[in-house]
Amino acid sequence: MSKILFLDESGDHNLTAIDPQHPIFLLGGVIADKEYALGEMTDKLNAFKIDLFDTTEITLHTADFTRQRNGFERMKERGFCAEFYQKLNTLISELDIKILACAIKKEHHMKKYGLDAVDPYHLSLNVLVERFCFEIGENAPKAHIIAESRDATLDRQLDLSWLNLKVSGTHYMQAVDINNRIGSLTTKTKNDKLAGLEIADAIVTPIARRILNRKSRIDLDIIKGKMRKNHLGEITGYGLVILPKK
16 A cells, blocks of 8 residues: 655754754654545544534644644633643544654754755755655555645755655665655645644654653654654664764
8 A cells, every 4th residue: 555754844954043942953754554644544633623623624733733823722721722732642642653753953963064064854855765765665556755845945945855866866775766666755735734744743843842852742652652663663763863873
């Protein structure tokens, strides 16, 4: 069955003006079977929305529900806020997904590579495409990647990064294998109401906060349990990559 990797990011990829409050860039996402993502996962997310907001038109967006705006104004109510996070944690725990993430510690990245430092989005995309290819394996139906659209310029840069991967491959994955395993990389906006992108949005910031040793109201143990692992249950290097390596 064909798989989809839904991608979103936390932080920005700027290496010239690094925000001391959020000095990392993290690209992450969720892997799900296509039929499940467009069917049961969408149904579960819609049921969550109807239960709490009486509509499916609201879009699950971390910046909105943490800032209590764009339909999430009731998050100002302590009881409703607690119920929201409890039910969101339950939703994530019930989903049949695998989580991938790559974080770039930007200050360390610049210190190590200087002017040769690779753009954090491009670097983390390489890492996640590799892991996604490993997850797909050989002789499986071609998979797809759907990334959140940002703006025309950044989307064009993403197109070029994807083209480069298809032509040059990565350190661990030859171009021919990437082309054989992944059929496309496309961008969609949050307005497209893709459950996979909305769930990806909900999980990337908590992962970044964990790396920064900050608390999150989304249960990080649930996210950890969903991360891609090797046969020994190890996450580092398989479901989570932090660069530069120590």
